[in-house]
Amino acid sequence: xxxxxxxxxxxxxxxxxxDQDELVRIWNELxxxxxxxxxxxxxxxxxxxxxxxxxxxxxxxxxxxxxMAVHLELYDEHYHSCDLLGVSLASEKATxxxxxxxxxxxxxxxxxxxxxSATKYMSDxxxxxxxxxxxxxxxxxxxxxxxxxxxxxxxxxxxTDLADIVREYGYSDVSTNEQVYGKGAKKKVPEAADLxxxxxxKARAIFxxxxxxxxxxxxxxxxxxxxxxxxxxxxxxxxxxSLGVKVDRGQLADMxxxxxxxLGMIEQEIYSLAGQEFNINSPKQxxxxxxxxxxxxxxxxxxxxxxxxxxxxxxxxxxHEIIHHILMYRQLGKLLSTYIEGLLKEIHEDGKVHTRFQxxxxxxxxxxxxxxxxxxIPVRLEEGRKIRKAFVPSQPGWVMVAADYSQIELxxxxxxxxxxxxxxxxxxxxxxxxxxxxxxFNVSLxxxxxxxxxxAKAVNFGIVYGISDYGLSQxxxxxxxxxxxFIERYLASFPGVQGYMTSIVEQAKKDGFVxxxxxxRRYLPDINxxxxxxxxFAERTAMNTPIQGSAADxxxxxxxxxxxxxxxxxxxxxxxxxxxxxxxxxxxxxELEKLMELxxxxxxxxxxxxxxxxxxxxxGDTWYDTK
DNA sequence: AAACGCACGC
DNA sequence: GACGTACGTGCGTTTG
Numbered sequence: 001x002x003x004x005x006x007x008x009x010x011x012x013x014x015x016x017x018x019d020q021d022e023l024v025r026i027w028n029e030l031x032x033x034x035x036x037x038x039x040x041x042x043x044x045x046x047x048x049x050x051x052x053x054x055x056x057x058x059x060x061x062x063x064x065x066x067x068m069a070v071h072l073e074l075y076d077e078h079y080h081s082c083d084l085l086g087v088s089l090a091s092e093k094a095t096x097x098x099x100x101x102x103x104x105x106x107x108x109x110x111x112x113x114x115x116x117s118a119t120k121y122m123s124d125x126x127x128x129x130x131x132x133x134x135x136x137x138x139x140x141x142x143x144x145x146x147x148x149x150x151x152x153x154x155x156x157x158x159x160t161d162l163a164d165i166v167r168e169y170g171y172s173d174v175s176t177n178e179q180v181y182g183k184g185a186k187k188k189v190p191e192a193a194d195l196x197x198x199x200x201x202k203a204r205a206i207f208x209x210x211x212x213x214x215x216x217x218x219x220x221x222x223x224x225x226x227x228x229x230x231x232x233x234x235x236x237x238x239x240x241x242s243l244g245v246k247v248d249r250g251q252l253a254d255m256x257x258x259x260x261x262x263l264g265m266i267e268q269e270i271y272s273l274a275g276q277e278f279n280i281n282s283p284k285q286x287x288x289x290x291x292x293x294x295x296x297x298x299x300x301x302x303x304x305x306x307x308x309x310x311x312x313x314x315x316x317x318x319x320h321e322i323i324h325h326i327l328m329y330r331q332l333g334k335l336l337s338t339y340i341e342g343l344l345k346e347i348h349e350d351g352k353v354h355t356r357f358q359x360x361x362x363x364x365x366x367x368x369x370x371x372x373x374x375x376x377i378p379v380r381l382e383e384g385r386k387i388r389k390a391f392v393p394s395q396p397g398w399v400m401v402a403a404d405y406s407q408i409e410l411x412x413x414x415x416x417x418x419x420x421x422x423x424x425x426x427x428x429x430x431x432x433x434x435x436x437x438x439x440x441f442n443v444s445l446x447x448x449x450x451x452x453x454x455x456a457k458a459v460n461f462g463i464v465y466g467i468s469d470y471g472l473s474q475x476x477x478x479x480x481x482x483x484x485x486f487i488e489r490y491l492a493s494f495p496g497v498q499g500y501m502t503s504i505v506e507q508a509k510k511d512g513f514v515x516x517x518x519x520x521r522r523y524l525p526d527i528n529x530x531x532x533x534x535x536x537f538a539e540r541t542a543m544n545t546p547i548q549g550s551a552a553d554x555x556x557x558x559x560x561x562x563x564x565x566x567x568x569x570x571x572x573x574x575x576x577x578x579x580x581x582x583x584x585x586x587x588x589x590x591e592l593e594k595l596m597e598l599x600x601x602x603x604x605x606x607x608x609x610x611x612x613x614x615x616x617x618x619x620g621d622t623w624y625d626t627k
Numbered sequence: 628a629a630a631c632g633c634a635c636g637c
Numbered sequence: 638g639a640c641g642t643a644c645g646t647g648c649g650t651t652t653g
Contacts, residue, residue, distance in 0.1 A: 183628095184628070304631070309634090310633080330633075333648090334634055338634085341648095358645090366645075367645095375635095465644075468641070468643095470640075470641060474641095537641085541643080545643090548637090580637045
């Protein structure tokens, strides 16, 4: 639900009634009531405007026009594996439903879908593209994507359902998937008449709402971001997902056996040290053992009991031998459950994993990755890093290539803040954390100690991710006061950054939103809140989102250009993954030399900043070896 | 089924 | 001083 857009600042009115937060609360209550009424209203289903549509048993090419809404109905969100239920079409004058068995038999429809010059309006075109591909249909000519458009207009709204998207634009003549299919164990495909109407209403909704979204994008000067970045990216991502990543099942299985053996031994050791058996995976039981039976000091609490999180346990490491074993058990258990067993479950019949990149989800503009998540494969600790040995090229004689942007967020910050010292540092290609330490601690580069560099790195981390002094104090295990002092010294050393931070917050307070390099927006409804926590959070978000979001803009641009460059150079090499600041490829060995030159060139020139972009690249037989 | 605690990435 | 911790996904446990 939207936060109340209280436009008038009550502070300025010397008003004795409820304060701004109270008004927000009242407004939200009213909005919630009206939402409940709306839900009741739609639950009656009969209240929707009648929609006439035709169910086609054959597809006559003459029905297929340019600028039609096209919708592929999928049974669930796992479009690399779920059932395809049918296609619906909508134009100014007509609405059609084409049952799936007709779709797969129709050459006319296939030809039209594959015709790049036949423009189509869709929603979540990436899902449709990938799913159609499973039926041998290479859809082209996607000219509009409702979901992406709506996401660019407001990335903070979480909608997984078309009905929720169009409702945001005042259109309520389409049911949610949950209303049509049910949920959980009761989920099922309804009878044909209901399914057909649902599909028909979706195509109609896309067609009718499109102009409203386009107008909003144009008003906000975001049409290019949508049309030249997100829409072409959807096609590139769809190709990457469909191609997938080859996984060495045997390698994972072997690691699993070894992990289980180690876990069994650690488990016995823990029971022995505890003097009893218990479920180590239960924080509740573990808490009782550690803080009641063994009498260790409980440093931190959660809302339900003792905290047994790693940062707490690490502080207890000297106090009892059991702690070390629990930390080890946690680390290896994570590897086994998530990265061995979890990953094995995701391998398709082709021996590959086909992640889905969520392109309309994060508030900053980053992608996310699910089923499996390939953006959080371990790398930091060696034991975990070995998981990457299981990610291999899909063909013999091919290799893996990984290219990552060096300090892209801080380079973006240098550009946006125009901070002279930061710009100079990147132009000289200095180690940025050492340079930061040198400025903050007022010593020469040579005099920077490893502790000084570590502290500076944490501060840079804080700047990039918008953490609070409290967050920094937790990171560095220092007091909040000391952390605040660090930040103050940082900002004094980089006055350009100081000025940027001040002005971006001012701007957010004035406009109610912040923007990135490519005009991606994030609204900050709490920026003027009288609640300290809400307001502080919004202020940090104001500082952080342009940095993280602009970095996302840059790599997205690079991906589009990389796709074009591979095609232009006639290479067989494929881009297969994106992990926020890095791109991963598989390549025939013969193309390696060419690729190692091409990739950094394309990535470094994707966007022109007032500091250079720098890319590190490496190749190897597995993902693990690209280091 | 949903909420929680925890842990992995950038 | 506030009281919590950038952005995500997924696992196992507990709770309802």
